[in-house]
Amino acid sequence: MKTKKILLDESDIPKQWYNVVADMPNPPAPPLGPDGKPIGPDALTAIFPNALIEQEVSAERWIEIPEEVRRIYGMWRPSPLYRARGLEAALGTPARIYYKYEGVSPAGSHKPNTSVPQAYYNREEGIRRISTETGAGQWGCAMALAGQLFGIDVRVYMVKVSYQQKPFRRSMIETWGAEVLASPTDQTNSGRKILAEDPDCTGSLGLAISEAVEEAASRDDTNYALGSVLNHVLLHQTVIGLEAKAQFEKVGDYPDAIFAACGGGSNFGGVAFPFFADKAAGKEVRLVAVEPSSCPTLTRGHYAYDFGDTAGLTPLLQMYTLGHDFIPPGIHAGGLRYHGDSALVSQLVHEGLVEAVAVPQLGTFEAGVTFARSEGIIPAPESSHAIRATIDAALECKRTGEAKTLFFNLSGHGHFDMAAYDDYFAGKLHDYAYPQEEIDAALARLPKV
Numbered sequence: 001m002k003t004k005k006i007l008l009d010e011s012d013i014p015k016q017w018y019n020v021v022a023d024m025p026n027p028p029a030p031p032l033g034p035d036g037k038p039i040g041p042d043a044l045t046a047i048f049p050n051a052l053i054e055q056e057v058s059a060e061r062w063i064e065i066p067e068e069v070r071r072i073y074g075m076w077r078p079s080p081l082y083r084a085r086g087l088e089a090a091l092g093t094p095a096r097i098y099y100k101y102e103g104v105s106p107a108g109s110h111k112p113n114t115s116v117p118q119a120y121y122n123r124e125e126g127i128r129r130i131s132t133e134t135g136a137g138q139w140g141c142a143m144a145l146a147g148q149l150f151g152i153d154v155r156v157y158m159v160k161v162s163y164q165q166k167p168f169r170r171s172m173i174e175t176w177g178a179e180v181l182a183s184p185t186d187q188t189n190s191g192r193k194i195l196a197e198d199p200d201c202t203g204s205l206g207l208a209i210s211e212a213v214e215e216a217a218s219r220d221d222t223n224y225a226l227g228s229v230l231n232h233v234l235l236h237q238t239v240i241g242l243e244a245k246a247q248f249e250k251v252g253d254y255p256d257a258i259f260a261a262c263g264g265g266s267n268f269g270g271v272a273f274p275f276f277a278d279k280a281a282g283k284e285v286r287l288v289a290v291e292p293s294s295c296p297t298l299t300r301g302h303y304a305y306d307f308g309d310t311a312g313l314t315p316l317l318q319m320y321t322l323g324h325d326f327i328p329p330g331i332h333a334g335g336l337r338y339h340g341d342s343a344l345v346s347q348l349v350h351e352g353l354v355e356a357v358a359v360p361q362l363g364t365f366e367a368g369v370t371f372a373r374s375e376g377i378i379p380a381p382e383s384s385h386a387i388r389a390t391i392d393a394a395l396e397c398k399r400t401g402e403a404k405t406l407f408f409n410l411s412g413h414g415h416f417d418m419a420a421y422d423d424y425f426a427g428k429l430h431d432y433a434y435p436q437e438e439i440d441a442a443l444a445r446l447p448k449v
């Protein structure tokens with residue numbers, strides 16, 4: 001029988017995370033404080049536990065995964081690697097297509113891979129309360145779940161437009177025992193300031209981050225947690241790529257190209273970084289981050305120091321950015337609407353070691369539907385970006401007759417995104433390229449360092 005799923009045993013859950021910093025040709029650009037000088041780790045102790053700060057600045061190649069975290073990972077890990085035989089047949093491509101499926105986690109995406117260790121380290125250091133933000137609701141769900149598992153109270157600032165449009169993500173967050181507020185709120189200075197200027201403001205991820213950071217910084221009992229972008233978040237997500245390598249080994253194959261949707265970079269880094277280790281050692285493998293044309297951070301943004309949030313409360317990170325005051329267009333891939341990107345992913349793109357492509361909304365939904373009809377699983381709109389890029393590569397193989405091995409991460413299922421599919425079927429979605437004038441104008445508003 002031809003294998004469909006390539007499975008590992010629970011005892012194969014990785015024992016260590018992989019830190020890409022150890023194999024990068026240049027050290028990461030340091031985060032800067034408001035004075036333009038590199039910040040020390042102690043600048044972060046008000047909002048993060050020490051263990052995570054250590055991971056944030058670590059250059060060690062391997063970092064041990066605590067046993068308790070591995071036990072919880074066992075609820076959904078190791079995740080399956082599938083051979084996409086249905087999709088291959090539908091496309092008539094000679095390429096071999098594989099995908100790893102992270103939708104098997106309780107929250108339905110890859111995000112619990114990091115919310116669980118983040119909650120664990122906070123509990124270890126006596127923290128009983130966490131504030132965080134969520135865009136489309138995926139991260140809020142993952143953090144609520146992890147908070148519940150470790151006895152930590154979680155407050156989620158949810159971007160108002162999603163709060164209104166995604167009531168079931170909100171219900172999930174509440175089911176896992178967390179509190180969820182529509183951001184901007186009147187509970188923080190950052191929120192009140194924006195509401196005074198624009199009472200109807202529907203929020204943005206950058207603004208929700210400002211509210212959550214402000215709350216954590218002003219309360220001794222509360223820490224902050226971020227679902228992507230930071231080095232320790234990408235580190236935790238490397239369980240995806242590490243398992244995938246073992247799974248490819250099992251079937252005696254290896255990817256020529258790896259595709260992953262990229263918002264803040266944790267999904268991409270999680271699946272691609274363990275393969276970067278091989279690339280750094282001389283192996284040929286393309287690593288491709290896929291983003292929406294409507295939020296083209298890596299492909300058209302400025303590579304510069306910028307804030308991670310709207311109010312300018314976070315340290316400055318050197319990254320690709322559309323400007324910290326970016327107001328995202330209302331596209332249906334809420335998890336990919338962040339103005340910046342991981343500093344590690346940005347640096348590797350800047351140095352030409354990682355590729356980035358942008359794909360339009362309609363082609364993305366078309367790819368998601370093709371996938372659902374040939375493989376069964378209904379993908380999250382975010383994940384469909386990777387599917388679009390993979391299908392394009394598979395069709396290129398069809399033209400050239402090459403039997404390449406293509407691999408993408410199916411970062412989540414789309415069961416709570418069916419309203420977006422409805423809009424697509426009703427012809428209500430449009431392609432939208434972010435205007436060049438906006439990108440040029442953002443340059444002038446970047447902090448001067």
Ligand SMILES: *Cc1c(COP(=O)(O)O)cnc(C)c1O
Pocket residue numbers: 109110111138139227228229261262263264265266267268335336380382383411412413
């Ligand atoms: C959040 C999310 C992404 C994007 O992840 P980043 O780490 O921010 O790049 C992709 N897919 C799904 C399903 C998500 O929930």
